[in-house]
Amino acid sequence: MADAAAIATAGAARPGGPSTLRRLFSHRLFVTGIVLFGAMVAVAVFADLLATHDPTRIRARERFRGPSAANFFGTDNFGRDVFTRVIYGSRVSLEIGFYTVVVTAICGTAAGAAAGYFRRLDEWVMRTMDALMAFPSIMLAIAITAALGPSKFNIVIALAFVYVPRTARIVRGSVLVVREMDYVQAARTVGAGHGRILAKHVLPNCMAPLIVQLTFVFAYAVISEAVLSFLGMGPPPPTPTWGNVIAEGRDFIREAYWITLFPGIAIAITVLGLNLLGDGLRDVFDPRMKIQQG
């Protein structure tokens, strides 16, 4: 499936042109995605201004307060303000998501380009990627995090192990198509080296499917980080993350549903925004859709 999409998109549209941007901003779902995700980024950036309380201060007398004007999302079992903890939790999730995307983009492009361009490496690189993809994603991520120890950096490494193979496969698919294009052959004929051909001619034309994929990687990474935190494999408390706030709320779900409810909504908004962004980008980059819309 992903390969087919990559082949269809490769070499078709270079993202970033003025018409691409115009098309993107007239795409209703893409704009909705930008608004949702952008709002969440703004929350993370301005967390200090938005927070109404101290995210870690314990106030025993204010435990389990329901949502009110004083505590928008109520308070938890330590009397901490859930709204403030959700606000600060956005930082951890977006940070981990962002760095996972960066590491995945670099390693996935390198592995995919190597496999697609240098045919002798193909078999080895792709077999390794197939093997890594055989592990159920969350299991591999928690096993690696368990081995390395839970820290933001190690979670990024663990998630990269999960998403690099999937990304490499997509990059390889587009490289295979682009390397046969006339302009690549022409560049080779006039004596351009492999490095130059890859950097100047092949990779720029493989960007569209890569960008779409990375948007989804960001979304998966946010959910996976929440899962890791929920299972106790995330950044250690009292640092608030969406996953560990839900995990703490789980024990009191009968009396205080709000501790669990709100961080989940925050995750859903972020992931929904990213999924809409990805769908929008795919619609606009995919030439088949262009034909359909005239």
Next chain:
Amino acid sequence: MARFIVVRLVNSIPVLLIVSLVSFSIMQMVPGDPASIMAGPQATAREVEEMRQALGLNRPFLDQLVIWYGNLFQGDLGRSILLGRSVGQAISERLGITLALALFGFIVTLAIAVPAGVFAALKQNSWMDQAVMTIALAGVSLPNFWLGLMLIVLFSVVLDLLPAGGYVPVADGLWPWFKSLILPSFSLAMLQVGLLARITRSAMLEVLRQDYIRTARAKGLARIYVVGKHALKNALVPVITVIGIVFSLLLSGSVVIETVYSLPGLGRLLATSILSRDYPVIQGGLLVTAAMFVFVNLAVDVLYALIDPRLRED
């Protein structure tokens, strides 16, 4: 066909070798001394040394690798020190629950996603199509463990219809057993429902555009017959290709869903082993699930070749 199966089997050998190498490496990735981490902070030097010997970590790296593969070929995945039994035993005791959960999750996925996707494609761009696709999008965007907790609040705390968690063995009655798996299977299925509904819809749209569908309609066949007999059969082909991925996602989700609902399956075993740093169980669990995925994919490939003879040629 026999040749096709043999070729696929041989092709999966390097993948299985790398899978087992990655599982082996988990212990090697632990910074510092895995033996002292497993023995715990209060352990004496002698206890740590005993742990090191039990894990085989006192031997040189290459010996460890040879022993790992030697044991593997005899079906020995090592011993869990904390559970006091072999890893193979611990996994096989719990695998049934996870597979039952995955099977139910799979049935729920198919039962909701395929009709929803077909329906959305038939009524393309109608408000019903929009509604189905919005729900599908929500399915892939809502974290499944959170959804599981919300379903507990709704169906167990508020409505008091279903148990909030815990596992009832089949021996205690079929209906209580089934009831204990309803909420977990639904929470586990939502993500795959979202994915599969979208795939079914686009496959169906693709097929409905084909000439033979127009021909079938033109010669006067009833719409229900054209959709059911001609279109659906062809639209299900891409759906079969993603069965492997759906299975992998179900196993992946079982880690967190079994934790939410306190089901003593393989996923929960892994989650607790990870918190107690029981590395042999983590390695064995990873290896078993990945090997299952490889074989499920193999079966899917064979199934695919049975349906589409063009694939058997190469």
